[in-house]
Amino acid sequence: MRIVITLALGLISAGLFSQSASLRGQLQDADGQPVIFANVVLYQAADSSIYKVETSDEAGLFQMKALDAGDYFLVATFVGSADLRKPDIRLTAGQQLDLGVLRFSPATIDLEEATVTASRVMVEVKPDRTVFNVDGTINSVGDDALNLLRKAPAVTVDNNDNISVLGRSGVLIYVDGKRLPLSGQDLSNYLQNLPAEQIDRIDIITNPGAKYEAEGNAGIIDIRLKKDKNLGSNGSVGGNYSQGRYGRYNLNGSGNYRNKTLNAFGSVGFGDGASFNEMNFLNYQNGIILDEAITMRHDWKYLNLRLGTDFFLGKHHTLGFLVSGNRNEGENNSYDRATIAAMDTPGQIDSVLIANNLATNNRNSETYNINYRFDNGKGRTLNIDADYGRYDSDSDRSQPNRYYDATEETLLTEVINSFETPTTIDISTLKVDFEDKLWDGQLGLGAKVSRVVSDNTFLFYDVINGLPVQNNESSNLFDYEENVFAGYFNYARKITDKWSFSAGLRAEQTDAIGMLEAFLPELQEPPVEQNYLSWFPNAGLTWQAAPKHTFNLNYGRRINRPDYNVLNPFNNRLSELSYEKGNPFLRPEIVNNLELGYTLAYRYNFKLAYSRTTDQITRLIAPDESDPRAGFITWENLAEQTVMSLNVSAPVQIMKKWNAYFNLSASYLDNQADYGDGAIVDVQAATYSIFQ
The missing domain is CATH 2.60.40.10 (Immunoglobulins)
Incomplete structure (x- = not known):
C-alpha cells in the first residue's frame, strides 16, 4: 500500500x-x-x-x-x-x-461555436476526442498529472506507471500540442511533477485525426496547461512524498508574467526515488533446463525545466519560443541467479550462475521550438512550428559472471565483462497547419518534415586481471537515419442539429537506412534501407440523440515503427547465458481501430473498441547455436493481435461532502503468431482494471 x-x-x-x-x-x-x-x-x-x-x-x-x-x-x-x-x-x-x-x-449562444471552458463539466465527448476537464472541477487541486490520468475516461495506469488507452499500449503523451520526448520512468517522473493546478484539461484522442502524426497505436493524450490571460505575475510551488518499498519525492514550481505585448512562463521540477522489479524465466533448450531469477533495483534523480515566451505582434499574430530540458541520473543494479540442470535429471542441479549487473545511466534531453500563429478570430488559422531536439544517454555497466557447483560453495569459473553504451539522437521537424471555414464546416490542410539521426555505440570489454580489454568481436557502432515526409487534409462539419462528422487522410513517405560498423572487417554488414509510402484514413460520426444522450463512431489507421534499439543487429549481452540481438529488417506494425461511444447526461461514458494489428513486432527467445546453455532475445514480424475493450467511467457523489470517480476498463486480447514449420501459437488473455 x-x-x-x-x-x-x-x-x-x-x-x-x-x-x-x-x-x-x-x-x-x-x-x-x-x-x-x-x-x-x-x-x-x-x-x-x-x-x-x-x-x-x-x-x-x-x-x-x-x-x-x-x-x-x-x-x-x-x-x-x-x-x-x-x-x-x-x-x-x-x-x-x-x-x-x-x-x-x-x-x-451557438453551441457549435462554444468553447470547452464555457461549461466546465468534468467530461465532454466531441467527434474526435474526449475532453477531461481539470480546471474549475473537483480535480483542480491537490493532485498530479499521473493521478489525473488514472481518473480519465478510457485511460489505465498500472502499478508500474505504464499508460494504456482502451487496453492498448503505445500511447503518445503531448503537452500543449507538442509531443513529450520521454518514456518509462522519465515520463512517470515528469507527470508526477506536473501539479493539477497547472492543468486546464486533458484531451484523450483514441483515434487521432489526419492532423496528427500516424505513430502510436493507442492514440494521443494531450495535456493542456493553463494560459493565464490576466496582466501581471503569479506563481506556485508544491511537492509530494510517497512511500512504497522505497520512498520517493518531488518538488515543483511555476511562474507566469504577462503584459500587453508578451507572456513569459516557466516551470521547474526535481526529485528522486527508487523502484524494484522481479522476473523469473524457465527455459528448456538443447537438453538443458535453465531456471533463472532476477531481482532489480532502480534508483533515480531528475530535473525538468520548461521556459517559454509568446510575443503578441498584433491582434492576430503571435510569435513564440519554447525551451525544455530533462536531466536524469540513475543506477540500475540487479542480482541474477540461474540454476543449470540436464532434462533427463531435472532434480539434479549441475551448476549455478550468479551474475550481478551494476549499471549507471545518465540521460539528458533538450528541445527548442520556434512557433508562429495567425488567428483572424473567424475560423482561419495558420500555425508554423520548427523544432530541434537532442537526446543523450550514457550507460556504463559491470557484469561479473561466476559459475559455482550445486552447493554454491565452490567457484568453477569466473567471467567479468563491462560495457559502455553511449547513444545520441537528433530530431529536427518543421510543421505547417492551416485551417479555414468551408461549406459550413472546417477544412484543415498541413505538411510535416522530420529527420532523425541516431548514433549508437556498443563497447564490450573483457576484464582481465582487473583491467578492461576491448573485445572487438562483440563491439560495434550502429547509425540510423530516418526521414518522414507527410501531408494531410481533414474536414469536419455539422450536418444537422443532431449529426456531425469529420473525415481526413494522411500520407507519410518514410526513407530509412541502418548502418552497422563492426570493428572487425569480417563482421561488417551492408546497410539496410527501407522506403515505403503509407496512407492513413480516419473518419468520425457523432449523433446527439437528445440533450443528454450522445453517440459517436470513429475509425482510424495507425502505424508503429520499431524502436531504434531493436533495429541494431549486434549482440547486447545481458548475462553470460543471455543476450539481445536486434533485427534491422523489421517492418512497422499497422493498426486499424474502430470505436463506438455513448455519453449519458454529459457525465457517464461508455465505450466499445475494436483494434487489429498486423505485422506485430514479436519478442522471441531462441537458443544460441554456439552454446547449448545460452539463449538470445530478438524481434520478428510474426504476429497479429486483436483487442476488444470496454470502458465505463462516471463521477459518483457518495455524500454531499464526498465525490468519487469510477473507471472500469476491461480488455480481451487474441494474439496469433506463425513461427514457421507449422508452429502456430494462438494465445488469448483477458484483463480488467477498476479505479475509484
Missing part, C-alpha cells in the same frame, strides 16, 4: 481560526426541474480567484461548508444553459446562508 503525503504552500487567510460560514442552494432549469451534476464555483470578489468548487446532486442541491467570512460571487454552469451568476454574496462568521432556488436560463 502506498501512502501519499501532499504538501501545498499558499496564503493563509486571516480568518482561518474564526468560526466558519456555509451556504447552500438548489439549481433548477427553466421548467423548474432539478439540474443535476452542474458545476458550482465560488469566487473571491477581491481578485476573482476560485475559492471552492462543488457539484449539484440528484435533487439539484449543493452545499459549501467551512467558508471564511468575506465577499464572494457564485457561478453555476451546465451544458445547454447560460451561465448562472449570483453576485454580491457577503458571508459573516458563523453565517449559514440559504440562496434558495437558482434558475438557469436556456443558452442563447
